[in-house]
Amino acid sequence: MRLLIVEDAEDVCDAIAESLSRLGHVCDKARTLADARQFLGVQPFDLMILDINLPDGSGYDLLKEIRARGETLAVIMLTARLGVDDRVDALDAGADDYLVKPFDIRELEARLRAVARRRHGETDAILEAGDIRFNTATRQVTVGEQICELTRREQSLLEILLSSRGRVIAKEELHSRLFGLGEEAGLNAVELYIARLRKKLPSASLEIRTLRGLGYQAFVSGTARRA
Template sequence: MHFLIVEDTRDVAEAIERRLEKAGHVSDRAETLEDAWHFASMSRHDLIILDINLPDGSGIAFLRRLRGDGNRVPVLVLTARLAVNDKIDALDLGADDYMVKPFDLGELEARIRAIVRRRSGEADRTLSAGRLVFDMAARSVTIDGVVCELTRREQTLLEIFLTNRGRVLDKEDLLVRLFGHDGEKNPNAVELYVGRLRRKIEGSGLEIRTLRGLGYQAVVAGADV
């Protein structure tokens, strides 16, 4: 998945990025509101981790503008502020969760998974479609209870499709979500990974359709889109 980390304390941002990278995710890092708007305007993110105290303004202002523009990307506010009113303001403006520094990286990951599950309509730590089950915490995939061996990049791609089931995702968007803005530039890499993933989950009930000129769409076989 593709995250945006808005945090001006470099060692904190780097620690979060490393933790997410181990789980197969890619991240953009912004130390200012200006940088955050730059990344937010360039591509769609799966989740934003947002600090409140930034060198050029407040993360609350960023969140207010984001929601005012109709952007519903999940936002986890991460800040040293302890005041209850700060938490209330963030949640009222549309933040999905709120954590106070110092924090545990394991808890941060768990809260991210919880936000993704809520947005996907899932009740527990798994994402499922047809006979396929993806355990987000264990980073394991099974089909009818049998382990399906996927590479880290294939797992990331599957997670993107499961959390955006029914939506059309264009190739350029998937390229950024898989590799980040500074990663792979060849759109054919997306075709390669989609092809590999299709072969490995064949018969699971989850179909990845190619919509010519539009992109890809994941649907459950036999279900109405």
């Protein structure tokens, strides 16, 4: 997933980004509301991890702004406040979940997975397509009984495709979800990773169709629809 981490404590922000990057997520970091608004203005994100107390205002204000615009961006709020009212306010303002500081990074990872599953209509951590199984918690990919070794970015690509089966995904969207703003990777890098994934998956269950001028469409064999 493409994540925006809005947290002014540099050590906390860096620790979150490092941990989530190891899981294959692309993380951009903002230390202020102004920085966060700038990121949101130029780049779509799958989820935002948003601290409440920021140097130039409250994370509540940013959350209310994006909800007022009708944006459905998933948001996990971070707060040092223990009061029930604070947590209720976060959820009522449109947060998908909240986490009280200090927290264990493993809990944040689990809550992120849970929010992503709800957003995609999934009920557990397993994404499946025929004989392909991807455990989003352990990041293990199996084809039948065989473990399939994928790089973190290949795992991220597979997760996107499995979560969006049947939908045509533009190359630009895949690029934005696979690479950070500071990474020097052109659109052709998407084609490279699609080709790698096709070669590494020893299964005919998942077909990845290239639709020239439109993007890519993944589907379980025998269930394809024309774009």
